[in-house]
Amino acid sequence: MDKKKKFTKIQELTYELKIKDVMTKKVVIVSPRKPIYELRKILYKKGISGTPVVTKGELVGLISIEDFIKCLAQGEMNALIEEKMAKKVETLYADEPVVHAVRKFDQYGFGRFPVIKRNNKKLVGIITKGDIIKGLLKKLEIDYHEEEIHRYRASHIFEDIIADNTTLTFQYNVVGKDFNKAGESASGLKRTLYRLGIQPNIVRRASIATYEAEMNIVVFTNGGKLTASVQPHQIKIDASDSGPGIPDIEQAMQPGFSTAPKWVRELGFGAGMGLLNIKNCVDKMTLDSKVGKGTHLEAVLYLN
Amino acid sequence: MTIEEIKEILEAEVITGSDNLKMEVKIGCAADLMSDVLAFAKPGAILLTGLTNPQVVRTVEIADVKAICFVRGKKPDENTIKLAKDKNLILLMTHLPMFESCGRLYKKGLVGLGYLDINKRNG
Numbered sequence: 001m002d003k004k005k006k007f008t009k010i011q012e013l014t015y016e017l018k019i020k021d022v023m024t025k026k027v028v029i030v031s032p033r034k035p036i037y038e039l040r041k042i043l044y045k046k047g048i049s050g051t052p053v054v055t056k057g058e059l060v061g062l063i064s065i066e067d068f069i070k071c072l073a074q075g076e077m078n079a080l081i082e083e084k085m086a087k088k089v090e091t092l093y094a095d096e097p098v099v100h101a102v103r104k105f106d107q108y109g110f111g112r113f114p115v116i117k118r119n120n121k122k123l124v125g126i127i128t129k130g131d132i133i134k135g136l137l138k139k140l141e142i143d144y145h146e147e148e149i150h151r152y153r154a155s156h157i158f159e160d161i162i163a164d165n166t167t168l169t170f171q172y173n174v175v176g177k178d179f180n181k182a183g184e185s186a187s188g189l190k191r192t193l194y195r196l197g198i199q200p201n202i203v204r205r206a207s208i209a210t211y212e213a214e215m216n217i218v219v220f221t222n223g224g225k226l227t228a229s230v231q232p233h234q235i236k237i238d239a240s241d242s243g244p245g246i247p248d249i250e251q252a253m254q255p256g257f258s259t260a261p262k263w264v265r266e267l268g269f270g271a272g273m274g275l276l277n278i279k280n281c282v283d284k285m286t287l288d289s290k291v292g293k294g295t296h297l298e299a300v301l302y303l304n
Numbered sequence: 305m306t307i308e309e310i311k312e313i314l315e316a317e318v319i320t321g322s323d324n325l326k327m328e329v330k331i332g333c334a335a336d337l338m339s340d341v342l343a344f345a346k347p348g349a350i351l352l353t354g355l356t357n358p359q360v361v362r363t364v365e366i367a368d369v370k371a372i373c374f375v376r377g378k379k380p381d382e383n384t385i386k387l388a389k390d391k392n393l394i395l396l397m398t399h400l401p402m403f404e405s406c407g408r409l410y411k412k413g414l415v416g417l418g419y420l421d422i423n424k425r426n427g
């Protein structure tokens with residue numbers, strides 16, 4: 001990870017992150033109808049140097065320690081906050097990207113900006129430079145580290161293994177007739193293959209083939225197994241079940257031929273494209289089936 | 305075309321993914337048959353569909369499609385929305401019917417998949 005790349009990533013994040021993602025949401029506020037002397041304990045207790053002035057949730061001004069000191073010097077401690085506050089306040093919208101806040105801090109040199117909702121001026125938070133740094137670090141940690149570490153670890157696995165032949169096997173149990181979980185195996189395999197550093201278009205083809213095979217197991221059988229065997233030169237996908245079997249494989253391969261029940265069609269599947277689609281996604285496909293015994297599909301994709 | 309532009313053109317509502325409206329999609333794809341999506345959709349496309357079950361989300365995830373716009377005012381259930389959030393997908397919903405949605409986007413320059421061959425190799 002070189003310096004230049006890291007810098008660009010942070011810049012990118014300042015566009016991606018919204019002010020509402022990094023701001024402090026718990027804001028100390030005062031009412032405009034309070035006398036100035038009450039500010040003393042609020043600012044002192046909370047250790048802050050200024051606070052938004054709010055009526056019915058709406059931002060009406062900003063009062064700072066400087067305003068307080070001025071009143072103290074002029075003996076106006078009983079004046080109301082609304083008389084002494086700054087009424088023209090620079091604010092930021094909650095849905096603006098963080099980069100706008102960065103620019104505003106540069107432009108005004110203030111320590112903080114109140115954050116309001118775009119449509120109704122309601123105060124929803126306050127933002128400091130510290131909030132921005134914290135927010136960026138947090139996002140960097142989550143986004144970058146997690147996935148990068150997974151990927152780094154996994155994509156070097158073949159280099160670290162000393163053997164004449166290496167095969168990584170991933171096995172998934174597919175539950176029959178359960179449409180809610182249908183697709184989870186293919187989704188899991190997709191992420192795994194991606195982390196292994198396999199080319200995205202090969203990952204995509206392997207996932208589509210696996211997903212179609214998974215759907216067939218879900219729709220037609222009471223369950224089965226999906227196994228992906230990854231070797232440095234190829235991925236082999238095995239889908240096996242002990243379901244009703246396919247009486248005529250040639251017919252089943254025809255586009256549009258389907259024996260799927262109505263409820264499956266209503267969900268957008270069973271259009272008679274599955275097997276053909278698998279064949280079109282992989283480099284080699286073999287299909288074995290015995291009526292009453294089950295079906296075994298093997299699909300191979302060559303790497304590089 | 306960005307998701308934001310699509311949202312304007314279709315007068316659509318963003319269901320999830322509002323942080324990501326600047327994302328570009330290059331191709332439009334419309335289908336109610338998920339097998340067709342798997343067979344023909346291109347990576348980075350937006351899918352217009354009338355189906356709202358969680359399998360739509362799973363299908364587009366597998367097919368590398370980045371956004372879905374539900375047509376005819378159909379809103380997906382919580383399960384579907386949650387799954388889309390987990391997978392970082394964008395969901396929109398328009399009250400326009402499928403034909404009009406496609407027509408508006410095509411007119412504004414979003415291209416389709418072109419000539420399709422059912423027996424051609426995918427990817």
